[in-house]
Amino acid sequence: MNKFLIAFLCLLLVSTGKIMAQSNTHARPNILIIVSDDHAYQSIGAYGSPYGATPNIDRLARQGAVYQNAFVTNSLCGPSRACLLTSKYSNLNGFKDNFSRFDPAQPTFASHLTEAGYQTAWIGKWHLGSLPLHFSYFKIVPEQGFYYNPDFINMDNDTSRIDGYVTNVITDLSENWLKNRDTTKPFCLVIGEKATHRTWIPDTADFGAFDHVHFPLPDDFYDSFPGRYAGKVNNMNIAHTMRLGYDLKMKADTGFGKDNYTRFTPSQKKYFDDYYDSIYQDFKSRHLTGKALTEWKFQRYMRDYYATVLSLDRNVGRIVDYIDKSGLGDNTIVIYTSDQGMYLGEHGWFDKRFIYDQSMKTPLVIRYPKMIQPRTKDSSMVMLLDIAPTFMQLAGLKVPSDMQGQSLIPVFKGKDKEFRNAVFYHYYEYPNEHNALPHFGIRTKRYVLVRFYKPSEAWKNKMVNEGSLIIDTYNPKDYWEFYDLKADPEQLHNMYEENKHSAVVKRLKAELNKLIKQYKQQDAAAILAGKMK
Ligand code: SGN
Ligand code: CA
Numbered sequence: 001m002n003k004f005l006i007a008f009l010c011l012l013l014v015s016t017g018k019i020m021a022q023s024n025t026h027a028r029p030n031i032l033i034i035v036s037d038d039h040a041y042q043s044i045g046a047y048g049s050p051y052g053a054t055p056n057i058d059r060l061a062r063q064g065a066v067y068q069n070a071f072v073t074n075s076l077c078g079p080s081r082a083c084l085l086t087s088k089y090s091n092l093n094g095f096k097d098n099f100s101r102f103d104p105a106q107p108t109f110a111s112h113l114t115e116a117g118y119q120t121a122w123i124g125k126w127h128l129g130s131l132p133l134h135f136s137y138f139k140i141v142p143e144q145g146f147y148y149n150p151d152f153i154n155m156d157n158d159t160s161r162i163d164g165y166v167t168n169v170i171t172d173l174s175e176n177w178l179k180n181r182d183t184t185k186p187f188c189l190v191i192g193e194k195a196t197h198r199t200w201i202p203d204t205a206d207f208g209a210f211d212h213v214h215f216p217l218p219d220d221f222y223d224s225f226p227g228r229y230a231g232k233v234n235n236m237n238i239a240h241t242m243r244l245g246y247d248l249k250m251k252a253d254t255g256f257g258k259d260n261y262t263r264f265t266p267s268q269k270k271y272f273d274d275y276y277d278s279i280y281q282d283f284k285s286r287h288l289t290g291k292a293l294t295e296w297k298f299q300r301y302m303r304d305y306y307a308t309v310l311s312l313d314r315n316v317g318r319i320v321d322y323i324d325k326s327g328l329g330d331n332t333i334v335i336y337t338s339d340q341g342m343y344l345g346e347h348g349w350f351d352k353r354f355i356y357d358q359s360m361k362t363p364l365v366i367r368y369p370k371m372i373q374p375r376t377k378d379s380s381m382v383m384l385l386d387i388a389p390t391f392m393q394l395a396g397l398k399v400p401s402d403m404q405g406q407s408l409i410p411v412f413k414g415k416d417k418e419f420r421n422a423v424f425y426h427y428y429e430y431p432n433e434h435n436a437l438p439h440f441g442i443r444t445k446r447y448v449l450v451r452f453y454k455p456s457e458a459w460k461n462k463m464v465n466e467g468s469l470i471i472d473t474y475n476p477k478d479y480w481e482f483y484d485l486k487a488d489p490e491q492l493h494n495m496y497e498e499n500k501h502s503a504v505v506k507r508l509k510a511e512l513n514k515l516i517k518q519y520k521q522q523d524a525a526a527i528l529a530g531k532m533k
């Protein structure tokens with residue numbers, strides 16, 4: 001062959017190789033994950049809510065899949081985010097309660113993706129004590145953050161305030177980052193929303209958006225917790241724990257929501273006063289007590305909560321529209337989820353923390369046209385722990401052997417109907433402000449078996465040091481609860497002591513022990529073996 005022809009062919013080969021390598025890089029999907037805070041799946045249309053607060057999340061659900069059995073492993077903000085980042089249970093990632101500090105040097109999906117050439121960013125609520133590491137970019141609100149005119153910590157560790165409503169500001173920052181990113185690389189953007197965390201403050205545009213709705217009380221609103229010690233001693237009920245001033249913005253007690261009022265601009269303050277003052281005048285004139293007062297509080301909670309959801313949903317729409325208008329829709333996996341669920345009056349509660357459904361289950365809506373059929377409704381038992389391994393596979397990486405979740409790709413493709421048949425759960429933060437007893441347990445599609453326990457002396461001392469030990473209410477107990485969700489979906493009848501269920505309980509205990517081993521839960525193993533000190 002002629003020398004020139006050979007040279008030409010070589011050149012052609014090299015340049016096609018280059019082009020292929022480039023297009024492979026491009027082919028790696030972008031990742032957008034929106035992690036909101038305390039967003040109850042019950043308030044989302046795609047999960048059956050009738051109030052129309054989530055048109056944009058519902059649209060995403062129609063374009064992709066709704067996961068109806070998505071679970072967290074420790075229903076609290078920081079711990080859940082740490083599990084999401086590391087795909088490891090709290091005892092292994094070191095972040096068991098909100099007083100912990102995340103060791104940012106440990107491997108996370110961000111460290112793996114950044115190393116593999118992704119542009120990675122976390123914008124918004126982080127709540128992990130330390131600053132993000134291994135992200136190409138971050139801008140986070142300190143701790144819980146503020147609803148109005150929030151502060152942000154920048155990468156140079158400076159803190160600055162940005163005026164506006166937090167969810168709108170986080171969307172502005174996210175769009176801005178997307179606009180200015182390096183388009184030669186795929187991206188992974190995590191948007192950490194503050195909404196819909198307590199004290200549920202909507203954008204001024206949404207004040208009163210649900211005031212025409214009379215929200216029905218959940219059937220178990222007046223639960224009196226027979227046979228359920230943990231529920232009885234828990235302190236997160238609307239009747240007694242929820243405060244009129246702090247939570248519901250009535251001036252009956254001092255201030256509200258962590259100094260939010262003092263941060264308002266004059267015009268925000270005017271919106272706020274105009275709206276809440278007339279509600280307060282009406283409230284005062286009614287002289288409510290007892291059940292009438294509790295039910296009034298429930299209505300106010302729901303109206304503020306749903307309006308906050310509406311503000312959040314509009315921003316989900318904004319960011320998804322940005323992705324679509326930029327032509328990124330086909331090659332971007334879009335995930336909407338929350339750090340955990342939330343009680344909207346079930347058992348008379350707000351807050352979360354428990355293994356019971358409204359807390360342990362979290363919304364999970366995923367759109368990824370390359371793998372997920374539109375209008376999919378999937379009841380596979382999936383976990384937030386599965387998100388990081390899924391990212392690894394999407395990026396063409398091997399799932400690290402120490403990640404404890406499983407990639408969801410077979411679930412996306414509808415190929416694994418029995419993806420997982422049980423989920424292990426472990427909650428620690430006791431007593432702190434809501435007095436939720438520590439517990440671990442197993443959740444299958446049909447059953448829940450839970451072991452509540454007395455924490456070790458070491459844990460008790462840690463709580464004293466953190467200032468989260470409330471001595472008057474400190475009275476943990478060692479006992480079990482068992483529920484059959486088929487007969488009792490609300491988890492009201494603890495049947496652990498009923499002999500007729502002993503065979504099922506025995507089988508579940510065996511499965512629980514297996515999971516404890518599989519997930520390296522030495523603390524839970526020691527409790528069951530009666531060896532905890
Ligand atoms: C705050 C809230 C609690 C809530 C925790 C944890 N109190 O402390 O009601 O349970 O956060 O929530 S507040 O008065 O500060 O609003 S988490 O989602 O961040 O884990
Ligand atoms: Ca939360």
